Amino acid sequence: MRYIFNFPDIGEGLEEGTILEWYVTKGQAVKAGQALCNMETDKVVTDIPSPKNGTIVATFGKVGEIALVGKPLVEIEIEGVFGAEAVVVAKEEVKPPLTEPIDEGGAGVVGTMELAGSNALLAASDEGSEKKEVEVKPVKKALATPLARAMARDLNIDINLIKGSGPSGRVTKEDIQNYKPNKATESVVRQESYKQPANADAVTYEPLTQIRKAIAKNMINSKQSAAHMTLFEEVEISELMRIRDRYKKSYADKNSKLTYLPFIVKATVNALKKHRQLNSQLDMENDRMIFKNYYNIAIAVDTPEGLVVPVIRDADKLSLFEIAQKISELSDKARDRKLTIEDMKDGTFTLTNYGSIGGIFATPVINYPQAGILGIGRLLKKPIVKEDQIIVGNVLSLSLAVDHRIVDGGEASRFINSIMEYLSDPVLMMME
Amino acid sequence: MTDYNLPDILLLVDKTKRFLIWIPDKSYIVLGASNKAEDALFLEKVKQDDITVLKRPSGGQTVMLTPNNLIISVVFFQPDNLHPKVVFNQINSLIIESLERAGVKNLAMRGISDIAIDGKKILGSSIYRSKEALLYHSVLNFGEPASTFEKYLKYPSKEPDYREGRKHSEFVTSLKEKGFSQTNNQLADFISQRFELASLQSDGFIKSEALF
Incomplete structure (x- = not known):
């Protein structure tokens, strides 16, 4: 054969x-x-x-x-x-x-x-x-500038039929513009589906940045490698807001900014300690799970160049104040493009705080090979029922995406319940 | 014309080294694997100035190496799982990182395997691959005026999209021309350190086992 x-x-x-x-x-x-x-x-x-x-x-x-x-x-x-x-x-x-x-x-x-x-x-x-x-015949290919080739392609013109006026007979942009197919050559103009004629103003081409390439590669890798499953929850955080308001000024006096994020980092670390599947990764090659006994929380940061994800190392060993300082330091480095690979490697779980920009719920893409990512939505005032009364609550929306190969639905629910418990009763997370 | 005998060819036999960053001892012209001297060079000027012409095993167009260039060569053995595009991308990314840390700005990958500053070429690279090994090498123009290349090299038969018909002197630039003040030896150290780090890393952006 x-x-x-x-x-x-x-x-x-x-x-x-x-x-x-x-x-x-x-x-x-x-x-x-x-x-x-x-x-x-x-x-x-x-x-x-x-x-x-x-x-x-x-x-x-x-x-x-x-x-x-x-x-x-x-x-x-x-x-x-x-x-x-x-x-x-x-x-x-x-x-x-x-x-x-x-x-x-x-x-x-x-x-x-x-x-x-x-x-x-x-x-x-x-x-x-x-x-x-x-049967394959040797190809006699016309010399041409890349622009001329692109124009010919867009206009369905066989560039090999055009006599070039450039150096060494190179076909130029002007040759394409001046080209008029005669009857003899009309029959070989390719009949393809309609394409928009070349128009310099119609589109703008820009080279991909390194960050964009890395994002594209990592996102596709995650989507192709992990089994994504997302849970949505809402948590009432009035108590946390009161604590934050109480200590905001003392943090500012020490040149630090107390946002909600340090509390969420702390709550997440405490929950990860109770639910180790969420702080693990699957090692298929060796048929085993890898449970991490350290807690490196990656924080997705939006920068003008694109998304970067620096890591707060050993977050379990840091005080709330130290976490706040670390977040501030990494955010500054991200925006100044001064993050190093050391700053971004070895994360064990990721937080993405899109709510600071405006989203409520999302289906975040896992920072593979981690087991989960928690999305934090916008803080909204909403009617809630408390002791059979409808009152105005301060509601934070959470979206937890997990790799369903590692984390079952029940474990994911228990994990997000733990986080909600800490956020609704912040004293509890300080006590542990 | 002589077969390629510059230092990085030894990487293919000396299996203790994975990369070499070196500065040519004099000027050479190196033809791509299928280039012909008469098509690629102004032969009279080359002969007149007694410039050594070599033919390398890798692809791409004819290049000129001078003591004002930095040559970066990396070898991979048993390259079955290595995609040339990935190698170009990963190695050139490391070089860009090193240059950025050394203070060079506005760098971008252009064409198939070039690095450019503000749309002007600063580095070109090519690959030779056999069943046993893959050799990446690139020329970083540290301080050679583009007029040197124009003196000896004809307009190439193939060009990247971003060249847009520009002659050598309008298409190529150097770090010195862009105001870079450190020496090429200092720059070589920056890049070496970055490569060493990549070879030690177990994860992060670069998978060391796939690269070094």
Whole structure:
């Protein structure tokens, strides 16, 4: 059975590479993982390994020619696939290659690669009729500026049809603007779905910052790795407000600001001590749980550059005053972009105080691999029932997201109940 | 033209070192794996000034190395699980962090694997990968005037999107030109320390086992 191996994306997201050297020739036996050729993309030179054991039937492209990602690179006669299977596969309609992660033993290229699906296996007897499907011609590519390429793409113009007026025949922006397809070339203008014509004012492109890249990576990692489950609660905190008002001035005299957050940190640490699942992580590789006997509370901080999450280390050993000072210090460092990796690593549980900006409830994304994150919403005056009387209460909304692989619903409820108990009766948390 | 024989090639055989930050002893021109000298260079000027031309194993366009550059090289063995894009991103992030700590501002990753200040290139990098090892190397322009590159290097056949047709002298800048006052040896120490830290870290932004 024949197997078509397409040139994979070697990890730059580029569309083509230049063949520098072929290591195999027609008729040569190859093993999975054995280098087929040496390929150069814009910044990388790498060997391309064979995904299968077999015999090389054909190689596509000569040294110095361009190979396109997703197009055939070699055709391999695979060992041990015969008869009925071959006929069945050969009758299938030839479809575009599948995209899937490759994990071939011994192969040196990993990541998302264009793999030929089973429908790319051609029966030997049908190869003459199928050949047209896989024939690859060397690509003669026009030299062009990136702007010209982008404009041509947006306008559905085949840039290779345009004679460039720039250095060495490079196609320029002006060439694209002045291009008028004639009858001979009209037929090769690609007919694709409608795209907005290039318009310099329509969109603004800005490079991603390092913080934004890190946020994107961490958020996706969390969503893909943890089983998120969120609980919502409201807690009446009039007593806590009275205590805060009473001590606010003495904190200010000591050049510190007493907000509600230090109380919430303290309440969370006390609750974590009682509910250790929330201060743990799952170690799937070693089939075990890791329970942390230290309490490093990460605090999500909104900065103009994006979200950063510094950590209050050993929060269980700090007084309320020390926690307040630490929060203030880390917030300042975050906003001045002076946080170091030391300031941000080893958190065991995270708090996110979006309520200071305006949200009430949320479904926070867990700071993976931690087991949970507590969202603190806006403090609102609301009618509440106390001793059968409707009175005005000071209500704080809480949103607790947990990794449901680690924390069951009952444990999550008990944990948030503990926090609510401490926040509604703050003297209790000071007593413990 | 000679095969690449600069110090970082030894990283591929000396398995005790994971990175090397070094300053060239003289000027070299280094062609990318598929570059041709006649296409990439003003050969007469190169010959006239007796500049050594080498061909490196990694990809990318032709570069010039001078004693005013800092060369940063990192090797990974058994690189099966390493994605070139991730390597570029992670190593260049560490370099940006080091430069920021040294007081350099407005740095950003541009193109596939460049670092730029205010849209002008300050560092370019490339990768060579075999089944056994992956070698990342980059050239940080510490203090070489861009006019030097323009003297010897032709306009490249491929360019990153942000170059926008600019000639070398308008596209490349140096730390010195941007007012950086420390020496290249001091800067090398900053970057070495950051790499050492990354290699010791067990978590945080960088997974050490994936990097070093």
